[in-house]
Amino acid sequence: MSLLFDAVLCLLLLLGALGVVATGAARPAVIAFIGYGLLLGLAWVRLDAVDVALTEIAIGSGISGVVLLHCVRALPAPPRAPAAHPMLRPLAAAIAVAIAAALALAVLALPEPAPTRAADVAAALPATDLGNPVTGVLLVFRALDTLLEKVVLFLSLVGVWALSRDPACRGRPAPLSPEPAPAPSAFLARVLAPIGVLVGLYLLWAGADHPGGAFQSGAVLAAMGLLLVMGDQIRVPAAGNRSLRLLMLAGPFGFLAVGFAGWATAGVFLGYPPGAEKAVIIAVEVAITLSIAVTLALIVLGPPADEGRS
Amino acid sequence: MTGDALPPPLDLSGLAPAMPVLSETLMVVAIALPLALAFGALVPAVRRVLPHLLVFVPLPALIAALAVPRGLSVLVAPDPFRFTLALDAPGALLLGGAALLWMTASAYAMAYLRKDPARPAFIVWWLLTMAGSFAVFLVADVASFYLAYALVSFSAYGLAAHDDTVEARRAGALYLALTVLGEALLIAAFVMLASGPADANPQIRDAVALLPASPWKTPILLLILLGFTLKMGLFPLHVWMPLAHSVAPVPGSAALSGIVVKAGVIGLLRFLPEGVPLPGWGALLCGAGLFTAYYGVAVGLTQRHPKRALAYSTVSQMGVVAAVIGAGIMNGTAGTFTIAAFYAANHMLLKGAMFLMVGVAMAASPRRALAAAAVAALLGLSLAGLPLSGGAMAKYAIKLIVPDGGAGVLLTLSAAGSTLLMARYALLVARSGTENQKTEGKEMQGRPPRGLVLPALALAVLALFAPFALFAEVTGVPVSAAFTAAALVKGFWPVGLGLGVAALLAWKGPRVPEVPAGDILHAAGFLSATGRTIMEGTVAADAVLRRWPVAALALLGVAVSLAATLTFAAMP
Amino acid sequence: MSALLVLAVTAPLLGLVPLFLLGPRTGERAALAMLAVNLAVTAGIAEQVAQGGRAPGYFVGGFAPPLGVGLRADGFSAAMMLMAALVLLLTGLFAMTGPGDMTRKVKARGSAGRPATFFILLLSLACALNLAFLAQDLFTLYVALELLTFAAVPLVCLEGKAGQLSAALTYLLFALFGSVLYLLGVVLVYGLFGTLDIAHLAGLLAQGTGGATAAAALALMSAGLMAKAALFPLHLWLPPAHSGAPPAASAVLSAVVIKAPLFLLVRLWSDLAPLPLTQVAGPIFAVCGAAAIVFCGVVALAQERLKLLIAYSTAAQIGYLCLMFPLAASDDGQWSALAWTGGTLHLVSHALSKAAMFLAAGLIAETMGHDRLSGLSGVGRLAPVSVAAFGLGGLSLMGLPPSGGFVAKVMLLTSALQQGSWWIATVVLAGGLLAGGYVLRVVVIALQHPDAGLPEARECRWRALIALALAFGAMLVGFMPLAPLPFLDIGRPLSWEGLLP
Amino acid sequence: MTGALLFGLAGAALVGCGVYGLLTASGALGRILGFNVLGGGVFLIFGAVARRGAAAGFSADPVPQALVITGIVVAFCATALAVALLVRLSTMEARAAPADAGEKET
Amino acid sequence: MAMSLIADAFTLVFVAAGIAFFAAGTLGLVRLPQTLSRIHALTKADNVGLALVVLGLLPQAGNIFDAAKMVAIWLLAQLASGAVAQVMAEAVIAEARDGADASPPEESRP
Secondary structure (H helix, E strand, O other), rough: HHHHHHHHHHHHHHHHHHHHHHOOOOOHHHHHHHHHHHHHHHHHHOOOOOHHHHHHHHHHHHHHHHHHHHHHHHHOOOOOOOOOOOHHHHHHHHHHHHHHHHHHHHHHHOOOOOOOOOHHHHHHHHHHHHOOOOHHHHHOOOHHHHHHHHHHHHHHHHHHHHOOOOOOOOOOOOOOOOOOOOOOHHHOOOOHHHHHHHHHHHHHHHOOOOOOHHHHHHHHHHHHHHHHHHHOOOOOOOOOOHHHHHHHHHHHHHHHHHHHHHHHHHHOOOOOOOOOOOHHHHHHHHHHHHHHHEEEEEEHOOEEEOOOOO | OOOOOOOOOOHHHHHHHHHHHHHHHHHHHHHHHHHHHHHHOOHHHHHHHHHHHHHHHHHHHHHHHOOOOOOOOOOOOOOOOOEEEEOOOHHHHHHHHHHHHHHHHHHHHHHHHHOOHHHHHHHHHHHHHHHHHHHHHHOOOOHHHHHHHHHHHHOOOHHHOOOOOOHHHHHHHHHHHHHHHHHHHHHHHHHHHHHHOOOOOOEEEHHHHHHHHOOOOOHHHHHHHHHHHHHHHHOOOOHHHHHHHHOOOHHHHHHHHHHHHHHHHHHHHHHOOOOOOHHHHHHHHHHHHHHHHHHHHHHHOOOOHHHHHHHHHHHHHHHHHHHHHHHHHOOOOOOOHHHHHHHHHHHHHHHHHHHHHHHHHOOHHHHHHHHHHHHHHHHHHHHHOOOOOOOHHHHHHHHHHOOOOHHHHHHHHHHHHHHHHHHHHHHHHHHHHHHHHHOOOOOOOOOOOOOHHHHHHHHHHHHHHOOOOOOOHHHHHOHHHHHOOHHHHHHHHHHHHHHHHHHHHHHOOOOOOOOOOOHHEEEEHHHHHHHHHHHHHHHHHHHHHHOOHHHHHHHHHHHHHHHHHHHHHHOO | OOHHHHHHHHHHHHHHHHHHOOOOOHHHHHHHHHHHHHEEEEEHHHHHHHOOOOOOOOOEEEOOOOEEEEEEHHHHHHHHHHHHHHHHHHHHHHHHHOHHHOHHHHHOOOOOOHHHHHHHHHHHHHHHHHHHHHEEEOOOOOHHHHHHHHHHHHHHHOOOHHHHHHHHHHHHHHHHHHHHHHHHHHHHHHHHHHHHHEHHHHHHHHHOOOOHHHHHHHHHHHHHHHHHHHOOOOOOHHHHHHHOOHHHHHHHHHHOOHHHHHHHHHHHHHHHHHHEEEEEEHHHHHHHHHHHHHHHHHHHHHOOOOHHHHHHHHHHHHHHHHHHHHHOOOOHHHHHHHHHHHHHHHOOOHHHHHHHHHHHHHHHHHHOOOEEEEOOOOOOHHHHHHHHHHHHHHHHHOOOOOOOHHHHHHHHHHHHHHHHOHHHHHHHHHHHHHHHHHHHHHHHHHOOOEEEEOOOOOOOHHHHHHHHHHHHHHHHHOOOOOOOOHHOOOOOOOOOOOOOO | OOHHHHHHHHHHHHHHHHHHHHHHHHOOHHHHHHHHHHHHHHHHHHHHHHHHHHOOOOOHHHHHHHHHHHHHHHHHHHHHHHHHHHHHHHHHHHOOOHHHHHHOOO | HHHHHHHHHHHHHHHHHHHHHHHHHHHHHHOOHHHHHHHHHHHHHHHHHHHHHHHHHHOOOOHHHHHHHHHHHHHHHHHHHHHHHHHHHHHHHHHHHOOOOOEEEEEEEE
């Protein structure tokens, strides 16, 4: 029975993806993409990867959707694109089908006693007294990847800010929508924001033992921030605002500080003090969540507008 | 007959105890002095005093050529680089000749370019070419030879393209293109050569000794011949020489035609095995040399400008040198290289003097130009081998190498040809005095400045009499042997024949149209056309390749083809 | 367990905090200090590798691979890190706002605040490069590649001109396409072997398991890396990106940024893949490399703008390294070691000379106000030191002594001829010819008499001297002996010997 | 045919769609969407691999899941940067070409 | 045993009803001509459908917290769809008004 549900879900996923790829116009493609993202979240739940499902829906289709819709609104009517070579579409379709078929064969040919690291994780997890193995891998076993991934997030914001014509990157980004927010969205912002923040903090706290964690709560908090901005409840924060920048640096450099502290306590970089692992991990997670929330929100808000211009 | 263990002509045995250290430092200073001054030119103070110093810079090289015992070598840099210098007979002859030409041409250049604003730049290129030329004659290991050869070739561009006219830029570009081609050919040959002996940067002598046994003997010899004959200007690789020599200022073309061309000669002398008969290659080189000798004369006769006539004369004379070397290595006769170097040195001095005389004539009134033409004629005849002149000594010496068979006859006949060309050159020099005497704008009505005349005459005297001093030492035969009645007659008939034909042609010869410089280059115009179409095609293909869909398809194509090949390979 | 490896990755990041919080001037000085520290750390690592004679390793967080992530510095990566650190430091000094700069019109063009962003990106580049050279885990290498792309793309469009933005967008999208293919390869490898640590994978692959899927994974990863290294025919983004970027940025992009994917390609095919597979894949890379050398060389000859000419020259010179694959993978030890050393020396000397040429081109363009070749005649008078730096850098590209390029070219030629692959030898020579063509074309134009009147601007002398220093660095590499370098063989073949129980 | 394998095949199909999108998209936005679909497909295959590796009490291998989370965040950063570039480029082109808005936009 | 039977029957009935409402909502979305009526159909039918499904699943929920979470989900869905419906409606009306007085509405993007 569940296989049937999976089959239908896969079919819907495929249709969604084709919808995204095949439509020429930008807006329907983005809307199809958001729908496809939600279906993808469902697929992750079916694959027993609830953390990933949360991340996919919150970041993969949620905030990405906002960014893409913002882009569609900013793009002028696309000029008559020069007609692509007539042979391009059939050739591309042929290559796409060939690659998909080859990959399918490869997936089918994966070795039967599937090689896995689950046993190693199970062996090493109790030492960190974390319940959720994914958080364990993210913050303890492969902590270097997560640390550098935070730097990637930080860099992409620096990249977005570098695009502003205001050289000092101190100004305030342009508001998301030029006209004032309609009343219902202001109402929604006022009502939903506190609940959302609560849900975000819950996700953060539950992350140690159950699905959840820094990324997902950061995304939810960022969404709530954006909702407040779009509902004109709070002003768009200026790029030069000192506390904002400190929050942004808290994630990557807080984690780095803990990593260096690991030398003193656990004798190895990014090692956690034996006995107090959980406390330190939670502290790191809080720092990461704050910086993710701020960075994601600022990325969506875009580069600071020029000083003179509104 | 001759060999390396030759007593140096200038016997400084009096300084016996300091002898090895002195001669080693002499060799190093010969190269280091011009190089240091070239970089010193960056400092304005040095730049001001340089013009007066220029004459004395080649002095250490001259003394080294005369005093340093043959076969002495000095290690300049420690082992991994092994920058070694060594002096042998051919090297010494060419080094001495070059030093003399550099000294006189330097004095001449300073007077010739007195009012030229770009003189400091010319001086820097002049010093770099000088350093490169001394280095190329002295250096003994493969990598350093390549460095010296590159230095002399690329800095000679500065001399050629000094006047910066449109034609000079075109000639300079062609010169650079062919030089880079030559470098590529030679690096391939040197890499194959150097992989013979064990260590990475072997001595040239050891590498060449292993050449006959090396698996790549044919490609090495082919590349070496191509690379060095390109510099010597053998047909069909000579196209750049008439262009470059005619656009360069007079002292520049004297240096180019006299010394830079000899880098190709010393290259052949260093990198061809001596004493090992190479019949096939010898015949090829000799044939090409002879053909070039006649071809140079034929095209030279049609030229209207004395410098271009001299350029073709150099092409022809280098053909003769190549023929001598070819004949020598055909049956591996000993002493070939020293005599070939002797002939080349003689040509160096004579050709340098003749170019300087052209400058003097162009700066003189018609009456004085005739006097200059007389000296030029004398130099020309000496080059052609007129008995009792220095050139005759050289012609006699090469007769010792080339037997009296077919090649010998052709060689002597070429002397007649070059007499004809020299007569034509003298006629052009005489005429050149008249037309552009006004354009020079010299205020002293028609009297060429002393700064030009003195060095030219000094070089002319040297060119005429130096071979006598060196003949005995080079060939081991006493000078008097060349003065026997039979030798005199044998030397005279080609020159006489040449003069007779010249007189006949001058009297009622046909009006032959002038062949443009770089003759077959214009026939090869289609080469540049195809080159341009290839370039446009590539740029268009690049534009297509850089479109997004094409690049994305290319990326997937690469991934798929790589996966396919690896899967078939991985399949047991 | 050498702590220096961790410092190499994390030290540059520490420079970001002052840059981001404090003003641009103090931030700039802190960044330069951090780049100097980075150079010191990489020199320490190189010295440690040389003394110890074996490759120092480090398990981050104390967890040994395959669960944790390991860092390891063998001779090859130590050499590359040293080169990258040197070029980044000198380029940083070049981009510093010098004493007379505030008044110059360059600063006035609204890039006063820009240097802070430039130095943030430069430090992130240093971190990404060191991670790419040290990491032994395929996914950590993916993160390093992404960090590299995210630091490089804003560098291209720092001045915000429309041309630069579209170049940056194309660069970002094509690099992302490449990194997704790389990630697909990593996924298949994990599906097959359950581990991402290169040493373990090498062991498993050597046993011949995996078959077609392993081949497909290696192919996908290689294709991704070739896309990010702009190897022919995937070079669509390189010319506009490298020529459009500001001088210091294009120097760093051309000299070191594209070297990381190339380095990973070499590591993939020398440490990870078994020898028989490498010997099959080697010729394909060699063909792409040869096509790059000839095709991009000819297109470089035809360029009308100086920076585009140098950018195409970069696209061509990348091909040289790919020629090394079949030569270094052959069985006879001596000649493959020579090809290996030749390839590395070419990487190092190309980095130094290309950085010098781009910095010099930047100064020339700034002095003359444009970089159209037709209008640059006689620039040698205005910017003599820049033209000298460009010429010396060009010397190394042409492969004339006494430059690093010459030593590399001789080594590649010797190895190619000894192993009988004549076509690689001819391509190396053709590359030298083409390089000679486009370098001499620029030098000749610069040394001619000026056709039109020259502007009265002068070159910024202390920046030109930095470019000259880089060019001299490329020449110094030329004094390496013409023999295989033992330093580069330390730590090969790859294994965690001694560190792993 | 277990559930994991089914989603693996779906992942392969999504990779195919992503490739088709990247090849045929005319504008940069289409390519960004294609890149995201392609990334989603790759992660889905990784999820299927994780699900197959269920052992030692976990219903799926946690290591690939952690990598996928990092991958999704990196993919988002890429999309955000690409969109910011695209928006800035289009506003500049719109501002640069108001004069000839009438005739065909060059 | 009887309790679970009744609970299952209860769930079956209510979930089926819920799905019927969802089907109606989707049918409305597809068939109705203008955007406004489509929004109307969607918000009304889907909310009731969701309420019925949540109600039907309450007995299946393990403990009280899960049940509370499902009800919270329903409440959030109500809040969100209500607010969003209003915003979209205002946007559609504003677009129609601008379209009417400025110039014939250029084909509004779907």
